[in-house]
Amino acid sequence: MSPAPAPPVTRAAGAPPTAVDIVGAGLAGALLALLLARQGCRVTLYERRADPRQTVPERGRSINLVLAARGICALERAGILGETRPLLTALRGRMIHEGTGTPVLLPYGQREHEVIWSVGRADLNRLLIEAACRHAGVQVHFNQLCLGVDARGGTLRLRDARGGATREVAAETIIACDGAGSAVRASLADAGLLRVREERLDHDYKELTIPARAGAHAMDPGALHIWPRGGFMLIALPNTDGTFTATLFLPRAGAVSFASLDSASAVRDFFAQQFPDALALMPQLDAEFQAHPQGMMGTVHCAPWHAGARVLLLGDAAHAIVPFHGQGMNAAFEDCAELDRLLQQEGVPCTQAGWKQLFARFQEERLPDAQAIAQMALENYLEMRAEVRDARFVRLKELAMRLERRFPQRFIPRYSMVMFHPEIRYSQALQRGAVQARILEELDAAGAADAPGEPRDPTGRRDPQNRGGPEGDDLAQHLVMQRLPPLPVTSG
Numbered sequence: 001m002s003p004a005p006a007p008p009v010t011r012a013a014g015a016p017p018t019a020v021d022i023v024g025a026g027l028a029g030a031l032l033a034l035l036l037a038r039q040g041c042r043v044t045l046y047e048r049r050a051d052p053r054q055t056v057p058e059r060g061r062s063i064n065l066v067l068a069a070r071g072i073c074a075l076e077r078a079g080i081l082g083e084t085r086p087l088l089t090a091l092r093g094r095m096i097h098e099g100t101g102t103p104v105l106l107p108y109g110q111r112e113h114e115v116i117w118s119v120g121r122a123d124l125n126r127l128l129i130e131a132a133c134r135h136a137g138v139q140v141h142f143n144q145l146c147l148g149v150d151a152r153g154g155t156l157r158l159r160d161a162r163g164g165a166t167r168e169v170a171a172e173t174i175i176a177c178d179g180a181g182s183a184v185r186a187s188l189a190d191a192g193l194l195r196v197r198e199e200r201l202d203h204d205y206k207e208l209t210i211p212a213r214a215g216a217h218a219m220d221p222g223a224l225h226i227w228p229r230g231g232f233m234l235i236a237l238p239n240t241d242g243t244f245t246a247t248l249f250l251p252r253a254g255a256v257s258f259a260s261l262d263s264a265s266a267v268r269d270f271f272a273q274q275f276p277d278a279l280a281l282m283p284q285l286d287a288e289f290q291a292h293p294q295g296m297m298g299t300v301h302c303a304p305w306h307a308g309a310r311v312l313l314l315g316d317a318a319h320a321i322v323p324f325h326g327q328g329m330n331a332a333f334e335d336c337a338e339l340d341r342l343l344q345q346e347g348v349p350c351t352q353a354g355w356k357q358l359f360a361r362f363q364e365e366r367l368p369d370a371q372a373i374a375q376m377a378l379e380n381y382l383e384m385r386a387e388v389r390d391a392r393f394v395r396l397k398e399l400a401m402r403l404e405r406r407f408p409q410r411f412i413p414r415y416s417m418v419m420f421h422p423e424i425r426y427s428q429a430l431q432r433g434a435v436q437a438r439i440l441e442e443l444d445a446a447g448a449a450d451a452p453g454e455p456r457d458p459t460g461r462r463d464p465q466n467r468g469g470p471e472g473d474d475l476a477q478h479l480v481m482q483r484l485p486p487l488p489v490t491s492g
């Protein structure tokens with residue numbers, strides 16, 4: 001039996017506000033600053049970049065991102081969802097572009113609200129920083145590169161990114177939100193306080209632009225466009241200014257790879273052969289391919305996420321993942337919301353023992369979920385670049401949706417659990433997704449994929465009156481009821 005948790009150690013009424021230093025004013029750092037300030041903490045943020053309210057965003061990182069229900073919930077918790085809305089473009093499905101013919105839409109969900117959102121990283125980050133800075137409890141220092149921490153002594157080592165002067169600042173409680181290449185994580189690993197494994201993917205990415213046409217989007221802005229080509233893919237996400245950001249994901253080396261695209265003519269021939277419809281919309285391809293950086297992707301496995309009572313890693317600093325499920329930012333935002341929830345529940349600690357206990361609880365709650373989404377994100381690359389082209393994949397997706405309509409409390413497609421159901425943990429989505437995949441396979445093998453759950457009338461239309469059905473129906477009922485306990489979801 002695990003020991004009973006120690007009682008929360010909280011600040012006495014009238015005590016000075018607890019100071020928290022956050023490294024990195026990116027997506028997680030800025031949101032967390034706001035949430036902590038709302039809890040009464042005095043927050044100081046150190047960010048290596050210049051103030052994004054006064055400068056143009058740096059290039060080379062993903063320009064736009066998918067925001068889904070988990071991220072939305074965190075923004076709502078911080079009270080800023082309303083002001084975020086104008087930055088968002090709804091995406092209702094994947095638009096699949098094969099070589100020829102009209103693109104085909106594969107819907108993400110089946111209810112009106114089951115959409116995901118495209119959002120510009122720079123705009124969202126600026127909004128979060130503005131919202132944090134409106135709070136009297138938040139101070140941001142830009143152009144401050146963190147070189148590392150001394151977790152035992154309680155200091156942050158900083159260098160002014162403009163002048164190069166290095167200084168040390170005393171820091172009681174440090175939360176590292178300095179992203180996938182976290183300097184804080186590296187310094188803790190060097191000090192032997194945690195173990196890190198960084199797994200780089202052997203595919204890289206490059207971002208390109210599909211400009212607006214006559215002031216409007218050149219393709220349907222209500223979808224994430226995918227050109228799946230088996231071993232690689234091109235995708236495009238809409239921006240609110242009428243452009244799309246297209247991203248080419250390709251092996252780094254090999255016959256068809258970034259290495260093989262070693263001249264302007266090689267790039268153009270490759271696009272003409274693989275993505276002719278996209279090429280027609282990309283007048284700046286040559287210049288952009290040359291100028292834009294080739295980004296790398298990978299998964300960071302790290303444990304523990306905290307160094308005693310002093311330092312906690314959060315967001316990509318703790319668990320960077322590959323981008324194929326559109327969940328890195330969402331998971332980082334969910335981290336922020338979870339830490340906020342724990343602070344609300346337990347109170348802001350006023351002793352080192354209290355922080356240590358809080359950090360340990362946070363890790364205990366979030367680590368299994370971070371591991372689960374890391375795995376699902378890797379699996380989703382195969383789905384996006386290859387499986388979506390497969391008739392069996394499409395058939396099983398449709399079957400999964402039919403099962404969800406029939407058993408809304410028990411069978412929810414894995415993609416939907418991850419993207420639309422924040423009340424279902426990532427680890428639960430992974431575990432139930434595996435059970436569901438077996439059910440789908442069994443139904444497909446039994447030839448039931450065309451039938452179960454929704455008996456058809458003689459013209460082939462769904463017959464909503466008839467809930468009984470042929471053999472496949474009974475099998476589906478049996479498998480779902482036996483293997484999938486009900487979920488705490490509303491059928492919506």
Ligand SMILES: Cc1cc2nc3c(=O)[nH]c(=O)nc-3n(C[C@H](O)[C@H](O)[C@H](O)COP(=O)(O)OP(=O)(O)OC[C@H]3O[C@@H](n4cnc5c(N)ncnc54)[C@H](O)[C@@H]3O)c2cc1C
Nearest residue numbers: 024026027028048066146179315316323326327328329330
């Ligand atoms: C190509 C690509 C596409 C993606 N698409 C999606 C998507 O669609 N949906 C999604 O949810 N996620 C997506 N992600 C993942 C997402 O970008 C990250 O998960 C998210 O940015 C994590 O937020 P963060 O605040 O932890 O880190 P970051 O956003 O990286 O912020 C880190 C901050 O710390 C600062 N910093 C770094 N080092 C230091 C230092 N030493 N000192 C001081 N400051 C420092 C940085 O300047 C930055 O401001 C994508 C990632 C990539 C690469």
